Amino acid sequence: MNKSADLRPDAMAATHDVFNQATALEGHNLYAGDTALREGVARHGGGWGEADLQRYGEVCGRADVIEWGYLANEFKPQFDTHDRFGHRVDLVKYHPAYHHLMKQALTEGLHSSPWTDPKAGAHVVRAAKYYLHSQVESGHCCPITMTFAATPSLTLTPAIAEQWLGKVHARDYDPRNVPHTAKQALTLGMGMTEKQGGSDVRANTTRAYPLGQPGPGEAYELVGHKWFLSAPMCDAFLMLAQTERGLSCFLVPRWRPDGSKNPLQVQRLKNKMGNVSNASSEVELRGALGWMVGEEGRGVPAIIEMVAMTRFDCMIGSSAGQRQATLQAIHHAAHRSAFGKMLIDQPLMQNVLADLQLEVEGSLAITLRMAEALDNLDDPRQQLLMRLGTAVGKYWICKRTPHHAYEAMECIGGNGVMENCILPRLYRDAPINAIWEGSGNVQALDVLRALAKTPAVLEAWFDELGKSVGADARLDQAVKTLQSEFSDLAEAEYRGRHLVDQLTLTMQAHLLVQAGDTAVAEGFIASRLGSQGDRQYGTLPRGIDVKGIIARGRQDA
Ligand SMILES: Cc1cc2nc3c(=O)[nH]c(=O)nc-3n(C[C@H](O)[C@H](O)[C@H](O)COP(=O)(O)OP(=O)(O)OC[C@H]3O[C@@H](n4cnc5c(N)ncnc54)[C@H](O)[C@@H]3O)c2cc1C
Numbered sequence: 001m002n003k004s005a006d007l008r009p010d011a012m013a014a015t016h017d018v019f020n021q022a023t024a025l026e027g028h029n030l031y032a033g034d035t036a037l038r039e040g041v042a043r044h045g046g047g048w049g050e051a052d053l054q055r056y057g058e059v060c061g062r063a064d065v066i067e068w069g070y071l072a073n074e075f076k077p078q079f080d081t082h083d084r085f086g087h088r089v090d091l092v093k094y095h096p097a098y099h100h101l102m103k104q105a106l107t108e109g110l111h112s113s114p115w116t117d118p119k120a121g122a123h124v125v126r127a128a129k130y131y132l133h134s135q136v137e138s139g140h141c142c143p144i145t146m147t148f149a150a151t152p153s154l155t156l157t158p159a160i161a162e163q164w165l166g167k168v169h170a171r172d173y174d175p176r177n178v179p180h181t182a183k184q185a186l187t188l189g190m191g192m193t194e195k196q197g198g199s200d201v202r203a204n205t206t207r208a209y210p211l212g213q214p215g216p217g218e219a220y221e222l223v224g225h226k227w228f229l230s231a232p233m234c235d236a237f238l239m240l241a242q243t244e245r246g247l248s249c250f251l252v253p254r255w256r257p258d259g260s261k262n263p264l265q266v267q268r269l270k271n272k273m274g275n276v277s278n279a280s281s282e283v284e285l286r287g288a289l290g291w292m293v294g295e296e297g298r299g300v301p302a303i304i305e306m307v308a309m310t311r312f313d314c315m316i317g318s319s320a321g322q323r324q325a326t327l328q329a330i331h332h333a334a335h336r337s338a339f340g341k342m343l344i345d346q347p348l349m350q351n352v353l354a355d356l357q358l359e360v361e362g363s364l365a366i367t368l369r370m371a372e373a374l375d376n377l378d379d380p381r382q383q384l385l386m387r388l389g390t391a392v393g394k395y396w397i398c399k400r401t402p403h404h405a406y407e408a409m410e411c412i413g414g415n416g417v418m419e420n421c422i423l424p425r426l427y428r429d430a431p432i433n434a435i436w437e438g439s440g441n442v443q444a445l446d447v448l449r450a451l452a453k454t455p456a457v458l459e460a461w462f463d464e465l466g467k468s469v470g471a472d473a474r475l476d477q478a479v480k481t482l483q484s485e486f487s488d489l490a491e492a493e494y495r496g497r498h499l500v501d502q503l504t505l506t507m508q509a510h511l512l513v514q515a516g517d518t519a520v521a522e523g524f525i526a527s528r529l530g531s532q533g534d535r536q537y538g539t540l541p542r543g544i545d546v547k548g549i550i551a552r553g554r555q556d557a
Helices: 009-013 035-043 047-060 063-074 096-107 122-134 141-154 158-169 299-335 347-375 380-417 423-435 440-453 456-466 473-487 496-515 518-528 546-553
Strands: 078-082 088-093 188-191 207-210 219-230 236-243 246-253 264-269 280-293
Touching: 035 047, 035 122, 035 347, 035 496, 035 546, 047 122, 063 096, 078 264, 088 264, 096 141, 122 141, 122 299, 122 347, 141 158, 141 188, 141 219, 141 236, 141 299, 188 219, 188 299, 219 236, 219 246, 236 280, 236 299, 246 299, 299 347, 299 380, 299 423, 299 546, 347 380, 347 496, 347 518, 347 546, 380 423, 380 440, 380 456, 380 496, 440 456, 440 496, 456 473, 456 496, 473 496, 473 518, 496 518, 518 546
Parallel strands: 188 236, 207 236
Antiparallel strands: 078 088, 207 219, 219 280, 236 246, 246 280, 264 280
8 A cells, every 4th residue: 555645635745834933134224223323423423414324224124135245146256358259358247236236336425425525424424324335245345445445545646636536436337348438437446465475565576667757647567467456347456566766556447548458467366265246366467557646666655545445444344244243143033032032032142142232332433433533634633543543443343353253153053154144154254354455463563653653643542542531440440551551662563463452442442431322331341341361252241231232233124
């Protein structure tokens, strides 16, 4: 007798009910649900952007927009050296989702709004908007950031600025592989790193030869290579190359103005563990045309204008990664029960979730404070704060993000490891910002360099911290200890990371005290100042209002 005939048809079809699983987090307003962000924007002078941020928060929570992020990473960029007839094209082809993300970012002005509409709070509002946008997908943010960051460098050479900035700032996206002269909207990249040196760009061997007169704004041909050149479909790149007077900066277009292909040839795309939606390439320059930006032999000071801005954007991007990871972890915990209680109500999970949220609060606080400093660069004190703040903030936030992403993943359990969850992407993307644009040690050394060159940067930092004197004895003590550490700079390089750690933590604690949420300030100070040692997330001491802290990170769609 056929045994299966005994089985009822409905039993064959339905093996079980699906229950106790979280829902996808979509159809929500990413701004409305972010208490820390809304408060921060208002506190740092961006209140006028509230309506636009509310609008954009809804866009960034839309299911179709979230899906773009998945598609742009699932379908990796493809590279063709030549077209089918044998012409050199250096063409990178992307999934349409990547182009949607690019268009979205550019039409929202994430690459240009503080330059085209400079006013109090312009950088704060742009930072907040970018923070929302980056949570959808971070890979395509690389060319957006580079385009944004290039403006201060291009401005050094008025002839170039006049010719390029209008199109660089345009709120449009033109992905065609055609000369910049045929486009109304352009994107920009950067090429510093060579095989023999990335952090130490003085080792660059690429050479630039003047075609006529040498000097700023003049045409040169570049011969050499770049070992990393991200977003190679950008319309032009700021690059370093040696001239007779030393390392200089050049703007190198993909195509020459006469319509011929500039011999900036992509050798291959990098095979990266993260940031995969963004193509990164190795290129050779075989007499590529470029125009000098800034003074001859002053290439590093010229491109450092751009680097300062990309570092600031790394702070935004990594803070955004932390926020998205925490949001997902809290959402999951609010919809999943174990051992008879929702995860979000389990004391040990509350400790972990609140700790993850405290990390976000600290990252966002220092990022928005630096955005405010950027909005006020006509004030020398803000300039000094900014000089130290981007190195300190980039170092700390980017370095904290990979482990933070992993802890958020663990909150979600097995589902958090699967590629149809955003956590694996957040985790793989997390180390990139830490390495790109100056790795951890290089940032720490940059802080020491700034201190040696302009001791007033430290004064400005402590002046800012001074605004919280008397608010909390533990913070007062931490600041005092830090001051005494700086009074003896013996073996400063060796101690560099420790010093920067303490600069960041005291600044974050101060900013959170000023922000006025006592649960957050108390949780942060109690867990991060003093001799906490090498702690894990989820080790907050007793007496912290973990529910209050988690509520600030919770998104109720
Ligand atoms: C995804 C991705 C995209 C990138 N895109 C671009 C791009 O578009 N354009 C571009 O120009 N570059 C790009 N880079 C390159 C990146 O900027 C470099 O990898 C980075 O600056 C480090 O340089 P390096 O790889 O040569 O490492 P190295 O310079 O060899 O550094 C290795 C390590 O040594 C440390 N170190 C260096 N000097 C010291 C010191 N004095 N004391 C102590 N420690 C030190 C560094 O912190 C680092 O941890 C990209 C990198 C990645 C991963």
